[in-house]
Amino acid sequence: MELNVKRLSECTLNQAVEVWNKGFEDYYVQIVMTVDAFLARMVAEGLSPDYSFVAFDGDEPVGIILNGIRTISGAKTAWNGGTAVAASHRRHGVARQLLEASIRLYREEGVSRATLEAFKQNEKAIALYRQIGYEVTDQLVVLESSEAWQPGDLPRGDYTVRWSVPHEAALLPFYEANAAWQTGWQSLKDGHTVIASDPQGHPVGYALAKRVYDASGEHTSTILYQCVASPDAPEMDGIVRLLCSEVFAGADALRKRALNVPGTSVCAKALTAGGFTVAVEQVKMDKSF
Numbered sequence: 001m002e003l004n005v006k007r008l009s010e011c012t013l014n015q016a017v018e019v020w021n022k023g024f025e026d027y028y029v030q031i032v033m034t035v036d037a038f039l040a041r042m043v044a045e046g047l048s049p050d051y052s053f054v055a056f057d058g059d060e061p062v063g064i065i066l067n068g069i070r071t072i073s074g075a076k077t078a079w080n081g082g083t084a085v086a087a088s089h090r091r092h093g094v095a096r097q098l099l100e101a102s103i104r105l106y107r108e109e110g111v112s113r114a115t116l117e118a119f120k121q122n123e124k125a126i127a128l129y130r131q132i133g134y135e136v137t138d139q140l141v142v143l144e145s146s147e148a149w150q151p152g153d154l155p156r157g158d159y160t161v162r163w164s165v166p167h168e169a170a171l172l173p174f175y176e177a178n179a180a181w182q183t184g185w186q187s188l189k190d191g192h193t194v195i196a197s198d199p200q201g202h203p204v205g206y207a208l209a210k211r212v213y214d215a216s217g218e219h220t221s222t223i224l225y226q227c228v229a230s231p232d233a234p235e236m237d238g239i240v241r242l243l244c245s246e247v248f249a250g251a252d253a254l255r256k257r258a259l260n261v262p263g264t265s266v267c268a269k270a271l272t273a274g275g276f277t278v279a280v281e282q283v284k285m286d287k288s289f
Contacts, residue, residue, distance in 0.1 A: 001057070001092040005101050008052035011061070013039070016054060019061035023084020028119050029280065031082075045187050046070055047081045051109075053101050055085075055094050062089040065098040069109055070186055072177050078106045079181040080116035083125075095125075099132055106289065113288055117180055117260060120281040134285040139263040140180060142280035143271050148252035150274040151245045155238035158199045161246045169193040169206045174230045180260035180284055183208065183225040191225065194246050196239055205229040205239040209247040221255040222248055227267040240270045260284075 008016055013035055021032045033041065041047070046068040055063035066081040080102065085094045106114050117140060118125050126136070166185040169175050172195075181187065191210035198204045208225040227243050229236035244267075248256055260282065261268045272278075 001089070001094070003062070003094065003097055004056045005053050005097055006056065007050060008054055008064070008066075009049035011054045015061045016052075016064060019054060019064045019086060020082070020084055022062075022086040023064060024082075026087065027084075028121070041081075042066070044189055045081055045182060046079075051078075051102075051105060053098050055098055057089060062086045063094040063098050065095075065102055067102055067105070068181070069106075069111060072184070075112040076110050077181075078102075078109070078111045078114040080114070081181070095128060096132070099128070103132060103287075111289055113286055115181060115284065115286045117282045117284055120283055126283060126285070129285050132287070134287045136283045137286045138284040140260040140282040140284055141258075141263045141268055141278050142282070143258040143261060143268065143276040144279045145256045145271075145274075145276040146253065147275050149245065149248040149256070151241045152270070152273055153238060154242050154245070155235040159204070159239070159242060160197050160201075161242065162195055162197075164193045164195060166191050166193050166208060168195065169208055169226070172203055172206055172230075174228060174232075175206070176226060176228055179226055179262075183260050188225060191223075194243055196229075196243050196246075198233070203230070204233040205236075205243050207243040207247050211251075219250065219254065221257065222251045224248075224256070224258040224261075224267075224271075227258075227261075227270075229266060236266050237270055240266050241274070244270060244274065 017035050017038045024031050047066045051067040053065050054061050063085040065083045068079045083095055166188040169185050194207040195203050196205040207227040210223045212221045214220050227240050229239040233239050258271055
């Protein structure tokens with residue numbers, strides 16, 4: 001199929017939102033968006049109109065790919081924040097053309113690593129990503145609970161916990177810089193880092209989290225993005241439970257979510273033991289340049 005692939009910056013905002021919603025109207029989860037929500041997501045997650053593409057069949061937008069590029073641990077890293085094709089134009093190579101345009105852009109921009117997440121059951125998309133050089137590097141889960149958090153055994157000793165700004169997590173020697181893009185400190189514009197320190201005052205763990213409030217200022221939900229204990233800490237699981245107890249304080253009856261947590265991590269195990277259940281399973285995929 002002969003398509004015209006344009007940068008999103010060359011298109012109207014309405015065209016971008018129109019094709020996004022067409023492409024995701026029958027998706028695994030509801031991610032159809034308004035113009036305001038689309039703009040807010042682009043800003044919050046570091047997605048760029050200059051790095052993103054829209055495919056046109058004549059004057060009709062039929063596919064879209066959103067991309068962001070940021071420097072992580074000194075290396076330029078790109079993220080595919082969503083690829084969607086209208087149902088009327090699937091199985092015609094639209095997604096491949098959008099991905100190939102993105103790969104060319106990554107190379108032009110000096111990207112060292114490209115990353116994305118895909119629903120575990122979306123085998124066709126995963127197969128396509130493999131064909132252009134991506135490999136599965138982790139298994140991720142989204143965990144949810146609306147019940148009271150059950151912390152289990154907490155670490156002994158006089159541990160302290162404090163709240164700080166998101167970027168302080170990146171200064172810790174055990175910060176997981178290559179975690180899923182949306183869970184990095186750069187994506188938490190209105191979030192927090194929660195740092196746990198041992199009795200000697202040494203940091204032994206951190207959590208990245210955000211509390212969500214409605215228009216009247218009521219706390220409605222809490223989202224956990226990362227929760228990590230230092231590998232040198234003597235009680236890694238206890239420290240993770242301590243941090244989760246701090247993050248979810250006051251949210252017993254509220255919706256609680258943990259986004260894209262590695263499925264075999266100490267955090268995932270602690271949350272599952274504390275009453276969380278798996279809502280979504282994804283794979284993390286990376287491509288090196």
